[in-house]
Amino acid sequence: MQSQRSQISHQSQRSQKFQTSQSSQQSQSSQFLEGSRAIAETIKLIKPAVISAYPITPQTHIVEDLAKFKADGELSCEYIQAESEFAAASIVLGASATGVRVYTATSSQGLLLMAEVIFNIAGMRLPVVLTCANRAVSAPINIWNDSQDVMTIRDAGWLLFFAENNQEAVDLHLLAYKIAEQINLPVMVNVDGFVLTHTWEPVEIPEKDQVNKFLPKYNPPSGTYLDPANPKTFGAFATPAYYMEIRQELQDDLIASKKIIKNEFQNFKKTFGRSHDLVEYYGPKNAKTVLVAMGSVVGTMKEAIEEINFQFPISNFQKKVGILKITCFRPFPNEEILKFLKPARYVAVLDKSISLGAEGVLASEIKAACFGKTKAKIQSFIIGLGGRDVTKEMVGKIVKIVQGKDEKMRFVGK
Amino acid sequence: MIEIRIHGRGGQGVVTAAELIATAAFYDGKFAQASPFFGVERRGAPIEAYARIDDKEIRLRQHIYKPDFIIVQDATLLGSVDVLAGAKKETKVIVNTEKDLSKLLPKIKKGQLYSLPATQIAIKAIGKPLINTALVGAFAAVSGLIKISSIEKAIKERFPTKLVQKNIEAMNLAYKSVYH
Structure with a gap:
């Protein structure tokens, strides 16, 4: 583990030779950073009052960097090293209930150990923000990337965002706090372990003033948090006469949060100039084959379909392939997904996880969203x-399979 | 896009070498990406790290299967790891060794095979066999893709102050001593 991971600013002019949909010019203020470092720098700007984490595997450089910022006096907060992820989640739960901004990060088994608290955080309506560096779950033991960890808590009542690259990871953390604190719901930002957390690439870390403008100090109204002068109970006993309505309210608020998320994406664009949406479509209009996925794999998929689409003339959209990226997985953006999938005949859903005994989780949900509304064949790929x-x-192989007759779920590992 | 694959063992600074190359390319005004692939996280285990350099945003995140450059930090890997996997006709290979490589790697044409005694260079410049900055210098010499001044800047940002000058010296020595 390196203790001297650097923060590097960039000033030089960049080549404008390439004019594709890919950006061919870096912003003047971009830096070359490891993903975990970029997230830690962002959290430093967001200034949580309490950070708690368990520092041993599975963990990332994020909390290591934050601990260093704190030790070096660059970050003023309570940094509590917990004895387990269960404790780390409980500490941020408690701190959040006192009405302050909190942060924690975890991964894999760590998230599973937090699971009970994760449900409590949402049920208590606490605006906790957590980074999940997505990694596989045991057994067998495996430290590497997939999304099985987050899928185990998808029903907990958290908003779940997925980053394609490290710039999105930075941006989604700013958005996470802005949204969480408005609607009193927790947000988890999912960042692919290793593939993003350990990868160095150009990232723009926003200016302090911009962050302060976009995300003002967190000042919840009196009476909404734990305060000896103004007593309140969180997560109290609810009998069958009340429990169901409280859960329904949580569901209603999650669904309603789509509007607020969209609104904040707009505000974000105004302040920082970068666009985000619940879902993003990439590729030729009305492509007959659409691949659906979340997270960093979308980058490789974009390169793959550029090569596939290049083989066909512009007029031959029958053969062309598009990508629908899901940035916001909870609340699930049904209508937005349907809008982009309606023209498609073949839909391949790529999941980096599986609901064992069923199929890919995203695939099931895409099927449900499309049920009775499209004629597309929808196939699950793990x-x-x-x-x-x-x-x-592999992406090319998936395109070929989905355009065939077979509808069975497929594992594509080669 | 230029793709560079670095082979070494845990503890040899393989990942740092990829990061230094990518950082230097970034300072040169290019787009870059560096990522590690850990087999098992322990000292001595074979490790790969990847660097990509391009004139446009890099979105591709797969491992590097057809490298333009292969850097081998530890010649003892040649017997156990297929470091040449996916090598193209024009791929250039840089190996840390004092031995004659043409026998060890007969598949690679002579003009594309480079070697340097990075371990001796590192011991001379740094006092310890910390070879990664030497190999970054060798890569700069062989590829002509990154400026020395940019590597120096990357080293300054990366290493503790007392090690900066020594690593820059190792890098510069290697830059001059890499040969066919």
Whole structure:
């Protein structure tokens, strides 16, 4: 583990030779950072009052960097090293209930150990923000990337965001706090372990003033948090006469939060100039084949479909392939997904996790969202489990399979 | 896009070497990406790290299967790891060794095979066999893709003050001593 991971600013002018959909010019203020470092720098700007984490595997450089910022006096907060992830989650739960901004990060088995508290945080309506560096779950023991960890808590009542690259990881953390504190619901930002957390790439870390403008100090109104002068109970006993309505209210608020998320994406664009949405479509309009996925694999998929689409003339959209990226998995953006999938005939859903005994989780949900509303064939593909590399060739293979007759779920590992 | 694959063992600074190359390319005004692939996280285990350099944003995140450059930090890997996997006709290979490589790697044409005694260079410049900055210098010489001034800047940002000058010296010595 390196203790001297650097923060590097960039000033030089960049080549404008390439004019594709890919950006060919870096922003003047971009830096070359490891993903975990970029997230830690962002959390430093967000200034949580309490950070708690368990520092041993599975953990990332994020909390290591934050501990160093605190030790070096660059970050003023309570930094509590917990004895387990269960404790770390409980500490941020308690701190959040006192009305302050909190942060924690975990991964894999760590998230599973937090699970009970994760449900409590949402049930108590606490605006906790957590980074999940997505990694596989035991057994067998595996430290590498997939999304099985977050899928185990998808029903907990958290908003779940997925980052494609480290710039999105930075941006989604700013958005997470802004949204969480408005609607009193927790947000988990999912960042692919190793593939993003350990990868160095250019990232723009926003200016302090911009962050302060976008995300003002967290000042919840009196009476909404634990205060000896104004007593309140969180997560109290609810008998059958009350429990169901309280859960329904949580569901209603999660669904209603879509509007607020969209609104904050707009505000974010105004302040920082970068666009985000619940879902993002990439590729030719009305493509007959659409691949659906979340997280960092979308980058490789974009490169793969560029090569596939290049083979066909512009007029031949029958053969062309598009990508629908899901940035916001909870609340699930049904209508937005349907809008982009309606013209498609073949839909391949790529999951880096599996609901064992069923199929890919995202695939099931896409099928449900499309039920009775499209005629597309929707097929589940399981990829990248336990760090298996996902290549352009595999994406090409998936395109071929989904355009065929077979509808069975497939594992694509080669 | 230029793809560089570095082979070494845990503890040899393989990942740092990839990061230094990518950081230097970034300072040169290019787009870059560096990522590690850990087999098992322990000292001595074979490790790969990847660096990509391009004129446009890099979105591809797969491992590097057809490298333009292969750097081998530890020649003892040649017997156990297929370091040449996916090598193209024009792929250049840089190996840390004092031995004659043409026998060890007969598949690679002579003009594309480079070697340097990085371990001796590191011991001379740093006092310890910390070879990664030497290999970054060798890569700069062989590829012509990154500026020396940018590597120096990357080293300054990366290493503790007392090690900066020594690593820059190792890098510069290697830059001059890499040969066919």
